[in-house]
Amino acid sequence: MYDQQLAQKASENLKTLRVKKPLIHNITNYVVMNYTANALLACGASPVMAHASEEVEEMVSFAGALVLNIGTLTNAWIDSMLIAGKKANELSIPIVLDPVGSGATKFRTESAKRLINELSIGVIRGNASEVLSLAQEGSRTKGVDSIHSVEDAADAALMLAEELNTTLAITGPTDLITDGEHIYKVLNGHELMGFVTGTGCTATALIGAFLSVDNDPVSASATSLAYFGLAGEKGAVHSKGPGTFQIALIDALFTINEEQVRKGVRIEKRPR
Amino acid sequence: MYDQQLAQKASENLKTLRVKKPLIHNITNYVVMNYTANALLACGASPVMAHASEEVEEMVSFAGALVLNIGTLTNAWIDSMLIAGKKANELSIPIVLDPVGSGATKFRTESAKRLINELSIGVIRGNASEVLSLAQEGSRTKGVDSIHSVEDAADAALMLAEELNTTLAITGPTDLITDGEHIYKVLNGHELMGFVTGTGCTATALIGAFLSVDNDPVSASATSLAYFGLAGEKGAVHSKGPGTFQIALIDALFTINEEQVRKGVRIEKRPR
Amino acid sequence: MYDQQLAQKASENLKTLRVKKPLIHNITNYVVMNYTANALLACGASPVMAHASEEVEEMVSFAGALVLNIGTLTNAWIDSMLIAGKKANELSIPIVLDPVGSGATKFRTESAKRLINELSIGVIRGNASEVLSLAQEGSRTKGVDSIHSVEDAADAALMLAEELNTTLAITGPTDLITDGEHIYKVLNGHELMGFVTGTGCTATALIGAFLSVDNDPVSASATSLAYFGLAGEKGAVHSKGPGTFQIALIDALFTINEEQVRKGVRIEKRPR
Numbered sequence: 025m026y027d028q029q030l031a032q033k034a035s036e037n038l039k040t041l042r043v044k045k046p047l048i049h050n051i052t053n054y055v056v057m058n059y060t061a062n063a064l065l066a067c068g069a070s071p072v073m074a075h076a077s078e079e080v081e082e083m084v085s086f087a088g089a090l091v092l093n094i095g096t097l098t099n100a101w102i103d104s105m106l107i108a109g110k111k112a113n114e115l116s117i118p119i120v121l122d123p124v125g126s127g128a129t130k131f132r133t134e135s136a137k138r139l140i141n142e143l144s145i146g147v148i149r150g151n152a153s154e155v156l157s158l159a160q161e162g163s164r165t166k167g168v169d170s171i172h173s174v175e176d177a178a179d180a181a182l183m184l185a186e187e188l189n190t191t192l193a194i195t196g197p198t199d200l201i202t203d204g205e206h207i208y209k210v211l212n213g214h215e216l217m218g219f220v221t222g223t224g225c226t227a228t229a230l231i232g233a234f235l236s237v238d239n240d241p242v243s244a245s246a247t248s249l250a251y252f253g254l255a256g257e258k259g260a261v262h263s264k265g266p267g268t269f270q271i272a273l274i275d276a277l278f279t280i281n282e283e284q285v286r287k288g289v290r291i292e293k294r295p296r
Numbered sequence: 297m298y299d300q301q302l303a304q305k306a307s308e309n310l311k312t313l314r315v316k317k318p319l320i321h322n323i324t325n326y327v328v329m330n331y332t333a334n335a336l337l338a339c340g341a342s343p344v345m346a347h348a349s350e351e352v353e354e355m356v357s358f359a360g361a362l363v364l365n366i367g368t369l370t371n372a373w374i375d376s377m378l379i380a381g382k383k384a385n386e387l388s389i390p391i392v393l394d395p396v397g398s399g400a401t402k403f404r405t406e407s408a409k410r411l412i413n414e415l416s417i418g419v420i421r422g423n424a425s426e427v428l429s430l431a432q433e434g435s436r437t438k439g440v441d442s443i444h445s446v447e448d449a450a451d452a453a454l455m456l457a458e459e460l461n462t463t464l465a466i467t468g469p470t471d472l473i474t475d476g477e478h479i480y481k482v483l484n485g486h487e488l489m490g491f492v493t494g495t496g497c498t499a500t501a502l503i504g505a506f507l508s509v510d511n512d513p514v515s516a517s518a519t520s521l522a523y524f525g526l527a528g529e530k531g532a533v534h535s536k537g538p539g540t541f542q543i544a545l546i547d548a549l550f551t552i553n554e555e556q557v558r559k560g561v562r563i564e565k566r567p568r
Numbered sequence: 569m570y571d572q573q574l575a576q577k578a579s580e581n582l583k584t585l586r587v588k589k590p591l592i593h594n595i596t597n598y599v600v601m602n603y604t605a606n607a608l609l610a611c612g613a614s615p616v617m618a619h620a621s622e623e624v625e626e627m628v629s630f631a632g633a634l635v636l637n638i639g640t641l642t643n644a645w646i647d648s649m650l651i652a653g654k655k656a657n658e659l660s661i662p663i664v665l666d667p668v669g670s671g672a673t674k675f676r677t678e679s680a681k682r683l684i685n686e687l688s689i690g691v692i693r694g695n696a697s698e699v700l701s702l703a704q705e706g707s708r709t710k711g712v713d714s715i716h717s718v719e720d721a722a723d724a725a726l727m728l729a730e731e732l733n734t735t736l737a738i739t740g741p742t743d744l745i746t747d748g749e750h751i752y753k754v755l756n757g758h759e760l761m762g763f764v765t766g767t768g769c770t771a772t773a774l775i776g777a778f779l780s781v782d783n784d785p786v787s788a789s790a791t792s793l794a795y796f797g798l799a800g801e802k803g804a805v806h807s808k809g810p811g812t813f814q815i816a817l818i819d820a821l822f823t824i825n826e827e828q829v830r831k832g833v834r835i836e837k838r839p840r
Contacts, residue, residue, distance in 0.1 A: 055329045055345050057599045061765035066810055071765065072669070073599050076642045079675035086672070098348045125344070128358070131351035219550065221333035221343065265547030266338055275809030278763065327601045327617050370620045397616070400630070403623035491822065493605035493615065537819030538610055 027291045030208070034247035035286035037238050042068035046088030046236040050229060051075045051105050053095025053124065056222030059270070060091075060229040066277035067251075069233040075101055080108035087117055088236025091229050094135055095124035102135050109143035118146040118235040118244075122228035126150065127157030140188060146241045149193040149228040152177045159184055174198050178207055178294065191241035193249060195227055201245045208246045211290040212253025219266035220273070227252050250289035255280055257288075299563045302480070306519035307558035309510050314340035318360030318508040322501060323347045323377050325367025325396065328494030331542070332363075332501040338549035339523075341505040347373055352380035359389055360508025363501050366407055367396035374407050381415040390418040390507040390516075394500035398422065399429030412460060418513045421465040421500040424449045431456055446470050450479050450566065463513035465521060467499055473517045480518045483562040484525025491538035492545070499524050522561035527552055529560075571835045574752070578791035579830035581782050586612035590632030590780040594773060595619045595649050597639025597668065600766030603814070604635075604773040610821035611795075613777040619645055624652035631661055632780025635773050638679055639668035646679050653687035662690040662779040662788075666772035670694065671701030684732060690785045693737040693772040696721045703728055718742050722751055722838065735785035737793060739771055745789045752790045755834040756797025763810035764817070771796050794833035799824055801832075 047070045052060060057073055064071035074083045077100075084090050090112040092105045112119050121143075123136035136158060139145070148155060152171055171177050178200050185192045186204030194200045199210035217223040227249055234248035235241065258280060259272035280288075319342045324332060329345055336343035346355045349372075356362050362384040364377045384391050393415075395408035408430060411417070420427060424443055435456070443449050450472050457464045458476030466472045471482035489495040499521055506520035507513065530552060531544035552560075591614045596604060601617055608615035618627045621644075628634050634656040636649045656663050665687075667680035680702060683689070692699060696715055715721050722744050729736045730748030738744045743754035761767045771793055778792035779785065802824060803816035824832075 053345070054326050054598050055333055058330060058602060058765060061599055062810065062814070065763050065765060072672075073597070073640055074669070074673070075640065076675060078643070079673040082673040082675070096345055096347065099350070125346070128344075129346070129351040129354040131348060131354070219337050221330060221337060264544075265550040266334065267543040267546030267550070270334070270546075271543055271811035271815055272808075274811030274814075278809040278811070325617070326598050327605055330602060368617055368619065371622070397618070400616075401618070401623040401626040403620060403626070491609050493602060493609060536816075537822040538606065539815035539818030539822070542606070542818075543815055 027293050030243060030246055030291045031286050031289050033238070033243055034250055034289045035282040037234050037244070037247050038067070038251060038285055039282045040237040041233055044237060045070050046233065047072055047086050048089050048091060048229065048232050048236065049074065049084045049087035049108065050091040051080065051101065051108060052091060052093035052225065055095060056225040059222045060226050062274050063226045063277055064229055064233055066274050067230060067233055075104050077104045077107055080104050081111040084108045084112050084117060085115060089232040090117055090119045091232040092119060092139060093122040093124060093225055093228060094132060095225060097132065097135055102138065105139060106142055109139065113144050119143060120147045120149060120228055120232045120235060121145045122225055123148060123150050123154050123158060124225065126154045133157055145190050146235055147191045147193055147231050147245050149195065149231055151196060151224065152194050155192055155194050156180055156184065158188065160187065174200065182207060191245060193231060193245040195224060195249065199249045201242055201249070203242050206242060207294040208242065209292045209294055210246055210249045210253060211292065212250045212257060214256040214260040216260050216263060216266055216269045217256045220270040246291050250291050251285055254285065254288045299565050302515060302518055302563045303558050303561050305510070305515055306522055306561045307554040309506050309516070309519050310339070310523060310557055311554045312509040313505055316509060317342050318505065319344055319358050320361050320363060320501065320504050320508065321346065321356045321359035321380065322363040323352065323373065323380060324363060324365035324497065327367060328497040331494045332498050334546050335498045335549055336501055336505055338546050339502060339505055347376050349376045349379055352376050353383040356380045356384050356389060357387060361504040362389055362391045363504040364391060364411060365394040365396060365497055365500060366404060367497060369404065369407055374410065377411060378414055381411065385416050391415060392419045392421060392500055392504045392507060393417045394497055395420060395422050395426050395430060396497065398426045405429050417462050418507055419463045419465055419503050419517050421467060421503055423468060423496065424466050427464055427466050428452055428456065430460065432459065435459055446472065450474070454479060463517060465503060465517040467496060467521065471521045473514055475514050478514060479566040480514065481564045481566060482518055482521045482525060483564065484522045484529060486528040486532040488532050488535060488538055488541045489528045492542040518563050519561070522563050523557055526557060526560045571837050574787060574790055574835045575830050575833050577782070577787055578794055578833045579826040581778050581788070581791050582611070582795060582829055583826045584781040585777055588781060589614050590777065591616055591630050592633050592635060592773065592776050592780065593618065593628045593631035593652065594635040595624065595645065595652060596635060596637035596769065599639060600769040603766045604770050606818050607770045607821055608773055608777055610818050611774060611777055619648050621648045621651055624648050625655040628652045628656050628661060629659060633776040634661055634663045635776040636663060636683060637666040637668060637769055637772060638676060639769060641676065641679055646682065649683060650686055653683065657688050663687060664691045664693060664772055664776045664779060665689045666769055667692060667694050667698050667702060668769065670698045677701055689734050690779055691735045691737055691775050691789050693739065693775055695740060695768065696738050699736055699738050700724055700728065702732065704731065718744065722746070726751060735789060737775060737789040739768060739793065743793045745786055747786050750786060751838040752786065753836045753838055754790055754793045754797060755836065756794045756801060758800040758804040760804050760807060760810055760813045761800045764814040790835050794835050795829055798829060798832045
């Protein structure tokens with residue numbers, strides 16, 4: 025029932041990450057910087073946060089992946105993201121984008137689209153409304169208001185991934201990953217994840233970490249999200265609320281072993 | 297002895313908040329962004345942090361309340377607070393202000409006064425020295441140096457609330473809330489709250505959340521502070537220090553039920 | 569075997585800190601602001617974060633120490649560090665510098681050197697590669713690549729401290745502190761500290777706190793790092809991973825008593 029090849033791959037990706045400890049360069053929002061840095065450390069990566077236009081080109085050149093997140097954007101930060109992103113593209117370093125709040129304000133939607141238009145992005149991760157807001161004017165992609173089920177979202181995501189020529193990872197109770205051709209669903213996760221700020225942003229950062237060791241964006245996204253969701257399930261067991269849960273989630277990212285990942289991830293391939 | 301009407305109101309406000317999940321727009325300081333976002337999520341609200349001048353008008357228009365906090369202020373951030381605040385006033389969206397460090401530096405005192413002069417603020421929350429520093433030159437309000445008791449602070453706050461035509465929430469071992477006419481005291485709380493950074497800022501954010509469902513600033517302030525203090529009491533029970541306490545406090549905000557709030561809050565009305 | 573005088577001093581410094589509760593002014597990076605503020609509160613100090621050029625001179629004038637950290641630097645922040653630092657020097661308020669990432673990008677190395685050249689810095693704390701990157705061109709100090717042991721690092725640090733005329737605190741599995749004349753080693757600590765973001769920055773902030781009550785930079789550095797390492801050992805006992813550990817570390821900083829510090833710190837004097 026669950027994809028065994030991707031379960032194996034999840035386990036291998038985590039193992040490689042823990043051995044290689046790649047530098048992950050984040051230009052992200054103020055709210056989640058601390059939490060995502062701790063999550064990246066817990067999974068085995070080496071996080072760095074650097075946003076000054078004077079240094080982002082140099083910093084990204086040492087990185088295994090670049091994570092861009094517009095959660096507390098300003099134009100100066102978007103400019104730095106573009107500088108870092110162009111250098112990353114030049115060096116074939118994968119980029120993951122989190123279009124936080126795209127669709128909520130014009131400034132966010134336009135900034136996200138600017139990043140997508142000017143950079144080659146490996147994976148875009150967001151919730152359904154954020155991701156689907158990225159469709160160009162006149163696109164065939166259905167708007168968020170017409171999405172009534174995971175299947176509707178999957179169909180819309182498929183078209184949009186093709187249109188944007190990238191991989192989309194839409195997270196929610198069920199995560200959807202598509203490159204416009206294949207669709208995978210990740211069934212791992214826990215509802216408490218919705219009560220901790222920055223779990224979405226952390227999912228994005230973990231996709232970045234997995235992209236640094238797995239050059240297939242679909243596989244990197246599905247395996248990292250499944251690992252993260254599994255850590256959420258494990259962390260929730262002894263939690264008394266979202267406070268203890270956010271801490272237990274970091275512990276779980278760290279303590280979960282590769283065998284537990286192989287057996288515990290629940291990734292399905294949806295026939296197109 | 298304790299005000300039963302406000303105890304009932306505290307319970308109802310929390311219930312409404314958890315059902316409506318209002319968006320609370322925060323322009324706040326870097327230190328507390330993560331913690332206050334988690335506290336807002338735990339109480340039932342939906343936090344968003346956005347400070348770019350390009351988007352704050354649009355963002356605040358979706359919000360149930362606007363929280364302004366000058367903890368790590370610069371002029372650019374104050375400008376965005378003014379833009380967001382004017383829009384909020386235009387749309388009758390309530391504003392709560394946290395004048396962090398007002399009285400400590402001229403820049404903070406003057407920035408806080410500028411916000412108060414140019415905006416209509418629903419509630420100002422701070423400690424006694426921050427709040428009383430907001431008195432205009434030549435005001436009758438006694439300075440902080442002359443405050444030797446909760447009663448002194450109450451008298452000074454009463455005059456200042458009248459002068460500024462707003463509601464003041466002065467937090468400390470006992471919290472005082474006054475609109476210049478009535479004075480309420482909140483007796484809930486725990487001394488460990490003073491050893492966690494951002495508990496004051498979190499109190500302010502929670503006042504914002506309660507203001508979004510209760511349009512009486514005195515009632516919204518007293519009930520939110522009592523709920524927060526009660527969560528502090530509950531969180532402290534199993535804490536081993538300020539680390540476990542900060543986490544237990546988030547759990548308590550989330551797990552405390554409306555009946556516990558109705559029975560546990562300790563709000564007194566002081567005769568004028 | 570361990571230096572008894574410094575063990576006694578560690579205990580006394582902590583006691584004084586808890587009584588005096590000095591204000592520690594931090595101009596630091598976004599990632600660690602919350603954690604270092606909580607660590608400073610837990611040890612007994614009063615943290616403030618303020619970076620606006622308009623207020624840093626006034627703010628630092630109330631402080632027992634100034635902590636400068638370039639972890640998420642921009643030129644505007646470096647300018648504020650220089651303004652605050654010059655005022656601190658004028659008022660003989662000690663400065664501690666954390667050159668985060670110096671050596672990784674030119675921007676960081678040059679910014680760190682600019683701060684060192686224009687200010688009189690009491691203590692510089694970093695890992696071996698950060699600290700040794702601060703050597704001037706053509707200096708006798710060996711580069712990081714030639715460091716193969718703690719002894720190599722100690723020899724390099726000794727020369728560099730003399731060259732820069734300051735005290736260096738190089739943290740790692742064993743911490744080294746030298747003013748160019750004496751060398752102390754701190755043996756306290758726990759490997760989980762490397763899996764929590766900002767423990768290095770927190771070590772720097774704690775050095776700042778101890779400098780505010782102990783005007784000998786070598787003693788303030790050695791005693792604060794030993795206390796911090798001891799708290800790490802204590803916090804690790806009941807931790808299930810880096811999440812619970814980061815919280816237990818704050819608890820330990822708060823609950824550890826002066827007698828436990830006197831008995832538990834392990835500081836050695838290395839003969840030159």
